[in-house]
Amino acid sequence: MFQKTTKFKAIIKGFFGVGLFLVIMSFFIPGIVWAINTLLTGYSVSSALPRNIDHSALCTTPCKTVTVSGGRTYFIPTLSCREWQDFRDHKPADVTVTDCATPACSAFTTCGQTCSYRGKNYRTVVIGSQCWFKDDLKTREFPDTSAITQWNYGVPVASWYDRFGCTGTTNNCPDSDLFYQSLAALPADGWLDNPTATGKQGSCPGGWRVPSEADMDTFETAVSSCLYGGGFSYVYTASCLNTSYGFNATAYGMRSGSSGTNFYTGDHAFYLMSNYTISGNKKVYSFADVSFNGSTIGLSNTDISGFSVRCIKSIGGGGSAL
Numbered sequence: 001m002f003q004k005t006t007k008f009k010a011i012i013k014g015f016f017g018v019g020l021f022l023v024i025m026s027f028f029i030p031g032i033v034w035a036i037n038t039l040l041t042g043y044s045v046s047s048a049l050p051r052n053i054d055h056s057a058l059c060t061t062p063c064k065t066v067t068v069s070g071g072r073t074y075f076i077p078t079l080s081c082r083e084w085q086d087f088r089d090h091k092p093a094d095v096t097v098t099d100c101a102t103p104a105c106s107a108f109t110t111c112g113q114t115c116s117y118r119g120k121n122y123r124t125v126v127i128g129s130q131c132w133f134k135d136d137l138k139t140r141e142f143p144d145t146s147a148i149t150q151w152n153y154g155v156p157v158a159s160w161y162d163r164f165g166c167t168g169t170t171n172n173c174p175d176s177d178l179f180y181q182s183l184a185a186l187p188a189d190g191w192l193d194n195p196t197a198t199g200k201q202g203s204c205p206g207g208w209r210v211p212s213e214a215d216m217d218t219f220e221t222a223v224s225s226c227l228y229g230g231g232f233s234y235v236y237t238a239s240c241l242n243t244s245y246g247f248n249a250t251a252y253g254m255r256s257g258s259s260g261t262n263f264y265t266g267d268h269a270f271y272l273m274s275n276y277t278i279s280g281n282k283k284v285y286s287f288a289d290v291s292f293n294g295s296t297i298g299l300s301n302t303d304i305s306g307f308s309v310r311c312i313k314s315i316g317g318g319g320s321a322l
Contacts, residue, residue, distance in 0.1 A: 039078045039112075045095070046073040052100045054086050054113040062121075063100035063114050070094040107207030111313065117205040124313075125246045129293025130215070130223025131313035133208070133249045137185075138178050143205055150182045177256045179306025182285050185210055185272050200274045204311035209311045213275045213286055228291055236270070238292040249290040267293040272307040 006298040008205035028276060045053045047068045054063035060083035066076060077083035088097055103172065105115035111124050111131035118141050122136035138146050186202040211219070216234055241247045253264035264270075273286040283303045289296060300304065 002273070008057065016232065020241075042075055042079065042083075044073055044075055049307070051076070053078060053084070054100065056080065058178070059084060061085070061088075064088070065098050065100050067096045067098075068094055071243065098199065105205040105208060105311075108315070109207070109313065115205075122311075123248075125248070127219065127245050127247065130219060132247070133311045134246060135308040136178075136181070136250070136252075137311060139203055148180075148186065148203065160297060165256065170282045179252075180271060180272065180309050181257070181306055182276075182283065182303050185307070185309045186274055201314070202274065207314055208311040209314045210274045210309060211288075213273060215272060215312055216286075216288060228289075228296055232288065232296055234288045235296045236288070236290050237294075238290045241290055249292070251290075251292040252308055254299070254308075255306035256307065264297060267291070268294070268297060270297075270299070270307045271310050276303075 039053075039055060041065075041221065041276055043053060045051045045066050045068055047070065050065060050067040052063055052065050053076065055061055055078060061081070061084065068074060071073040072092075072094065074092065076087050087320040091097060100114075102114055102121055103109070105122060107310070109115045109124060109131075111126045114121050114123050116122070120138050121135075125132050125134040127274055142148060153170070159322040184202050184203060200212075201258065205209055213234075220233070223245055225239060226236045226244065228235035228237055238249055239252065242249055249269040251264075251266050251269050253266070253272045255262050255266055269290040271288040271290070273288060276283040276285040278284070285303060287299065287307055
Protein backbone atom coordinates (compact mmCIF):
# COMPACT_ATOMS: atom_id res chain seq x y z
CA MET A 1 0.00 0.00 0.00
CA PHE A 2 2.82 2.39 0.84
CA GLN A 3 4.48 1.75 -2.51
CA LYS A 4 1.23 2.35 -4.43
CA THR A 5 0.57 5.59 -2.54
CA THR A 6 4.10 6.82 -3.14
CA LYS A 7 3.83 5.93 -6.82
CA PHE A 8 0.50 7.75 -7.07
CA LYS A 9 1.97 10.88 -5.49
CA ALA A 10 4.87 10.74 -7.94
CA ILE A 11 2.46 10.51 -10.86
CA ILE A 12 0.43 13.45 -9.59
CA LYS A 13 3.61 15.47 -8.95
CA GLY A 14 4.84 14.67 -12.46
CA PHE A 15 1.49 15.61 -13.94
CA PHE A 16 1.46 19.02 -12.27
CA GLY A 17 5.09 19.61 -13.22
CA VAL A 18 4.30 19.00 -16.89
CA GLY A 19 1.07 20.97 -16.57
CA LEU A 20 2.90 23.98 -15.18
CA PHE A 21 5.40 23.81 -18.01
CA LEU A 22 2.58 23.66 -20.58
CA VAL A 23 0.83 26.62 -18.98
CA ILE A 24 4.09 28.56 -19.08
CA MET A 25 4.71 27.65 -22.72
CA SER A 26 1.16 28.53 -23.70
CA PHE A 27 1.91 32.16 -22.99
CA PHE A 28 4.28 32.33 -25.94
CA ILE A 29 2.92 29.94 -28.54
CA PRO A 30 3.91 31.38 -31.93
CA GLY A 31 1.22 33.28 -33.76
CA ILE A 32 -0.88 34.07 -30.67
CA VAL A 33 -0.70 37.78 -29.77
CA TRP A 34 -2.56 38.87 -26.65
CA ALA A 35 -0.27 41.71 -25.60
CA ILE A 36 -0.87 45.42 -25.68
CA ASN A 37 2.81 45.94 -24.97
CA THR A 38 3.05 47.04 -21.35
CA LEU A 39 4.67 45.36 -18.36
CA LEU A 40 1.23 44.67 -16.90
CA THR A 41 -0.02 42.80 -19.95
CA GLY A 42 3.03 41.51 -21.80
CA TYR A 43 4.65 42.16 -25.18
CA SER A 44 4.40 40.84 -28.73
CA VAL A 45 7.79 40.23 -30.34
CA SER A 46 8.68 39.30 -33.90
CA SER A 47 11.67 39.50 -36.23
CA ALA A 48 10.35 42.84 -37.45
CA LEU A 49 9.64 44.12 -33.95
CA PRO A 50 12.24 43.29 -31.26
CA ARG A 51 11.55 44.57 -27.75
CA ASN A 52 13.51 46.11 -24.91
CA ILE A 53 11.85 44.81 -21.73
CA ASP A 54 12.93 46.62 -18.57
CA HIS A 55 11.45 45.02 -15.45
CA SER A 56 14.25 46.30 -13.19
CA ALA A 57 11.92 48.54 -11.18
CA LEU A 58 10.29 45.44 -9.65
CA CYS A 59 12.63 42.54 -10.45
CA THR A 60 16.37 42.12 -10.02
CA THR A 61 16.79 41.45 -13.75
CA PRO A 62 18.23 44.36 -15.77
CA CYS A 63 16.74 45.48 -19.06
CA LYS A 64 16.76 42.75 -21.75
CA THR A 65 16.42 42.94 -25.53
CA VAL A 66 14.28 40.13 -27.02
CA THR A 67 14.72 39.33 -30.71
CA VAL A 68 13.23 36.64 -33.00
CA SER A 69 15.22 35.13 -35.87
CA GLY A 70 12.38 33.36 -37.64
CA GLY A 71 9.05 34.51 -39.07
CA ARG A 72 7.02 33.85 -35.93
CA THR A 73 5.40 36.25 -33.48
CA TYR A 74 5.52 35.49 -29.76
CA PHE A 75 3.69 36.79 -26.74
CA ILE A 76 5.92 37.41 -23.71
CA PRO A 77 4.19 37.58 -20.28
CA THR A 78 5.64 40.17 -17.89
CA LEU A 79 2.91 40.73 -15.32
CA SER A 80 5.13 39.23 -12.63
CA CYS A 81 8.84 38.59 -12.16
CA ARG A 82 8.08 34.85 -12.21
CA GLU A 83 6.42 34.98 -15.63
CA TRP A 84 9.27 37.02 -17.08
CA GLN A 85 11.80 34.55 -15.62
CA ASP A 86 9.83 31.54 -16.90
CA PHE A 87 9.91 32.92 -20.43
CA ARG A 88 13.69 33.35 -20.33
CA ASP A 89 14.13 29.84 -18.88
CA HIS A 90 11.94 28.17 -21.55
CA LYS A 91 12.23 30.49 -24.54
CA PRO A 92 11.86 28.99 -28.04
CA ALA A 93 15.00 28.24 -30.05
CA ASP A 94 14.49 31.16 -32.44
CA VAL A 95 14.30 33.71 -29.61
CA THR A 96 17.41 35.48 -28.31
CA VAL A 97 17.56 37.44 -25.04
CA THR A 98 20.49 39.83 -24.50
CA ASP A 99 21.29 42.79 -22.24
CA CYS A 100 19.86 46.10 -23.44
CA ALA A 101 22.04 48.92 -24.59
CA THR A 102 21.01 51.32 -21.84
CA PRO A 103 19.69 54.63 -23.24
CA ALA A 104 21.08 57.92 -21.96
CA CYS A 105 19.17 59.73 -19.20
CA SER A 106 17.39 62.65 -20.82
CA ALA A 107 14.09 64.51 -21.03
CA PHE A 108 12.91 61.59 -23.20
CA THR A 109 13.60 58.88 -20.61
CA THR A 110 10.53 56.69 -20.06
CA CYS A 111 9.89 56.68 -16.34
CA GLY A 112 10.16 53.22 -14.84
CA GLN A 113 13.06 52.26 -17.09
CA THR A 114 16.82 52.35 -16.53
CA CYS A 115 18.95 55.06 -18.12
CA SER A 116 22.68 55.82 -18.25
CA TYR A 117 24.59 58.97 -17.27
CA ARG A 118 28.36 59.36 -17.28
CA GLY A 119 28.85 55.61 -17.49
CA LYS A 120 26.56 54.72 -14.56
CA ASN A 121 23.05 53.26 -14.75
CA TYR A 122 20.09 54.71 -12.87
CA ARG A 123 16.69 53.14 -12.33
CA THR A 124 13.72 55.50 -12.42
CA VAL A 125 10.42 55.43 -10.56
CA VAL A 126 7.04 57.16 -10.84
CA ILE A 127 5.90 58.80 -7.58
CA GLY A 128 2.66 60.70 -7.92
CA SER A 129 3.01 63.00 -10.95
CA GLN A 130 6.81 63.00 -10.76
CA CYS A 131 9.62 60.90 -12.18
CA TRP A 132 12.62 60.31 -9.89
CA PHE A 133 15.93 58.52 -10.01
CA LYS A 134 15.59 55.41 -7.88
CA ASP A 135 19.35 55.52 -7.19
CA ASP A 136 21.59 58.17 -5.66
CA LEU A 137 23.65 60.29 -8.03
CA LYS A 138 27.16 58.88 -8.49
CA THR A 139 28.82 61.06 -11.12
CA ARG A 140 32.29 62.59 -10.77
CA GLU A 141 31.79 64.94 -13.68
CA PHE A 142 29.79 68.11 -14.23
CA PRO A 143 27.37 68.18 -17.19
CA ASP A 144 30.10 69.83 -19.31
CA THR A 145 32.30 66.73 -18.57
CA SER A 146 34.78 68.69 -16.40
CA ALA A 147 35.84 66.75 -13.31
CA ILE A 148 34.31 67.15 -9.85
CA THR A 149 37.29 66.89 -7.51
CA GLN A 150 37.58 64.94 -4.27
CA TRP A 151 37.73 66.89 -0.99
CA ASN A 152 37.95 65.83 2.62
CA TYR A 153 36.23 68.70 4.44
CA GLY A 154 36.34 72.45 4.98
CA VAL A 155 35.55 75.47 2.82
CA PRO A 156 32.72 75.29 0.29
CA VAL A 157 34.22 74.03 -2.96
CA ALA A 158 32.80 72.01 -5.81
CA SER A 159 33.74 68.56 -4.58
CA TRP A 160 32.51 65.07 -3.77
CA TYR A 161 33.14 63.10 -0.59
CA ASP A 162 33.53 59.37 -0.42
CA ARG A 163 30.97 57.94 2.00
CA PHE A 164 33.32 55.42 3.53
CA GLY A 165 36.50 57.43 3.94
CA CYS A 166 38.34 56.51 0.76
CA THR A 167 41.41 58.74 0.55
CA GLY A 168 42.74 57.64 -2.84
CA THR A 169 42.33 59.21 -6.24
CA THR A 170 39.05 59.67 -8.06
CA ASN A 171 39.80 56.48 -9.98
CA ASN A 172 40.02 54.01 -7.11
CA CYS A 173 37.27 55.09 -4.73
CA PRO A 174 33.92 53.23 -4.94
CA ASP A 175 31.75 54.50 -7.77
CA SER A 176 28.43 54.40 -5.97
CA ASP A 177 29.42 55.81 -2.59
CA LEU A 178 29.50 59.58 -3.02
CA PHE A 179 28.35 62.58 -1.04
CA TYR A 180 28.30 66.01 -2.68
CA GLN A 181 28.98 69.47 -1.38
CA SER A 182 26.42 72.03 -2.50
CA LEU A 183 28.73 73.55 -5.12
CA ALA A 184 29.31 70.10 -6.63
CA ALA A 185 25.61 69.29 -6.81
CA LEU A 186 24.65 72.89 -7.68
CA PRO A 187 27.57 74.59 -9.47
CA ALA A 188 27.92 78.33 -9.03
CA ASP A 189 27.33 79.04 -12.74
CA GLY A 190 24.03 77.25 -12.54
CA TRP A 191 23.41 75.09 -15.61
CA LEU A 192 19.80 76.14 -15.29
CA ASP A 193 17.26 74.09 -17.23
CA ASN A 194 15.65 77.34 -18.38
CA PRO A 195 15.19 80.85 -16.88
CA THR A 196 11.89 79.95 -15.21
CA ALA A 197 12.79 76.49 -13.91
CA THR A 198 11.94 75.87 -10.27
CA GLY A 199 15.18 73.98 -9.68
CA LYS A 200 18.70 73.73 -11.05
CA GLN A 201 20.00 70.96 -13.26
CA GLY A 202 23.19 71.06 -11.24
CA SER A 203 25.18 67.85 -11.75
CA CYS A 204 22.13 65.89 -12.87
CA PRO A 205 21.84 64.90 -16.55
CA GLY A 206 20.12 67.14 -19.06
CA GLY A 207 16.35 66.98 -18.69
CA TRP A 208 16.74 66.30 -14.95
CA ARG A 209 17.51 68.50 -11.96
CA VAL A 210 18.29 68.66 -8.26
CA PRO A 211 14.84 68.99 -6.62
CA SER A 212 13.63 72.30 -5.22
CA GLU A 213 11.31 72.91 -2.30
CA ALA A 214 8.46 73.25 -4.83
CA ASP A 215 9.32 69.79 -6.16
CA MET A 216 9.34 68.40 -2.64
CA ASP A 217 5.98 70.02 -1.87
CA THR A 218 4.48 68.12 -4.80
CA PHE A 219 6.29 64.98 -3.64
CA GLU A 220 4.84 65.36 -0.13
CA THR A 221 1.31 65.45 -1.50
CA ALA A 222 1.90 62.09 -3.18
CA VAL A 223 3.57 60.45 -0.15
CA SER A 224 1.61 62.17 2.62
CA SER A 225 1.20 58.89 4.51
CA CYS A 226 5.00 58.72 4.87
CA LEU A 227 5.51 62.11 6.53
CA TYR A 228 7.40 61.80 9.80
CA GLY A 229 5.30 62.54 12.88
CA GLY A 230 2.32 63.38 10.69
CA GLY A 231 3.49 66.81 9.63
CA PHE A 232 7.22 67.64 9.58
CA SER A 233 8.15 69.19 6.23
CA TYR A 234 10.66 67.23 4.17
CA VAL A 235 11.05 64.46 6.77
CA TYR A 236 9.87 60.98 5.80
CA THR A 237 9.63 57.52 7.32
CA ALA A 238 11.99 55.24 5.41
CA SER A 239 9.98 52.02 5.65
CA CYS A 240 6.90 53.73 4.18
CA LEU A 241 8.75 55.63 1.47
CA ASN A 242 10.76 52.63 0.31
CA THR A 243 8.08 49.94 0.58
CA SER A 244 5.02 51.86 -0.58
CA TYR A 245 6.62 54.12 -3.20
CA GLY A 246 9.86 52.42 -4.23
CA PHE A 247 12.09 55.39 -3.42
CA ASN A 248 14.95 53.05 -2.45
CA ALA A 249 16.68 55.31 0.09
CA THR A 250 19.71 53.91 1.93
CA ALA A 251 20.74 55.20 5.37
CA TYR A 252 24.15 56.59 4.39
CA GLY A 253 23.84 59.62 6.70
CA MET A 254 25.93 62.67 5.75
CA ARG A 255 29.47 63.96 6.02
CA SER A 256 30.33 66.92 8.23
CA GLY A 257 31.84 69.83 6.38
CA SER A 258 33.67 71.06 9.46
CA SER A 259 35.25 67.80 10.67
CA GLY A 260 35.13 65.45 7.68
CA THR A 261 33.36 62.84 9.84
CA ASN A 262 30.39 60.78 8.67
CA PHE A 263 27.32 61.09 10.89
CA TYR A 264 23.95 59.29 11.18
CA THR A 265 25.02 56.30 9.05
CA GLY A 266 22.40 53.58 9.45
CA ASP A 267 19.81 56.03 10.81
CA HIS A 268 19.16 58.65 8.14
CA ALA A 269 19.45 59.47 4.45
CA PHE A 270 19.81 63.17 3.63
CA TYR A 271 19.10 64.59 0.18
CA LEU A 272 20.23 68.04 -0.91
CA MET A 273 17.69 70.48 -2.34
CA SER A 274 18.38 73.49 -4.54
CA ASN A 275 16.86 76.14 -2.23
CA TYR A 276 18.90 78.04 0.33
CA THR A 277 18.67 80.99 2.69
CA ILE A 278 21.47 83.37 3.71
CA SER A 279 22.63 83.24 7.33
CA GLY A 280 25.52 85.60 7.99
CA ASN A 281 27.94 84.84 5.16
CA LYS A 282 26.68 81.29 4.61
CA LYS A 283 24.19 79.68 2.32
CA VAL A 284 21.99 77.35 4.35
CA TYR A 285 20.66 74.74 1.93
CA SER A 286 17.41 72.87 2.41
CA PHE A 287 17.52 69.09 2.57
CA ALA A 288 15.14 66.16 2.83
CA ASP A 289 15.55 63.67 5.68
CA VAL A 290 14.51 60.03 5.27
CA SER A 291 14.45 58.64 8.80
CA PHE A 292 15.23 54.98 9.48
CA ASN A 293 15.15 55.22 13.30
CA GLY A 294 12.08 57.34 14.06
CA SER A 295 13.90 60.63 14.74
CA THR A 296 14.52 63.88 12.92
CA ILE A 297 17.79 65.85 12.76
CA GLY A 298 18.61 69.55 12.42
CA LEU A 299 21.84 70.25 10.54
CA SER A 300 24.11 73.29 10.17
CA ASN A 301 26.96 74.08 7.76
CA THR A 302 24.93 72.68 4.91
CA ASP A 303 26.99 74.69 2.41
CA ILE A 304 30.13 72.66 3.11
CA SER A 305 28.67 69.33 4.28
CA GLY A 306 28.28 66.30 2.04
CA PHE A 307 24.82 64.98 1.12
CA SER A 308 23.31 62.39 -1.15
CA VAL A 309 21.64 63.70 -4.31
CA ARG A 310 18.57 62.42 -6.15
CA CYS A 311 17.58 63.79 -9.56
CA ILE A 312 14.02 64.53 -10.64
CA LYS A 313 12.85 64.78 -14.23
CA SER A 314 12.36 68.38 -15.35
CA ILE A 315 9.15 69.21 -17.15
CA GLY A 316 7.33 72.19 -15.71
CA GLY A 317 7.08 73.32 -12.11
CA GLY A 318 6.87 70.74 -9.37
CA GLY A 319 8.69 68.14 -11.44
CA SER A 320 5.59 66.92 -13.27
CA ALA A 321 7.28 64.79 -15.90
CA LEU A 322 4.85 62.02 -16.86
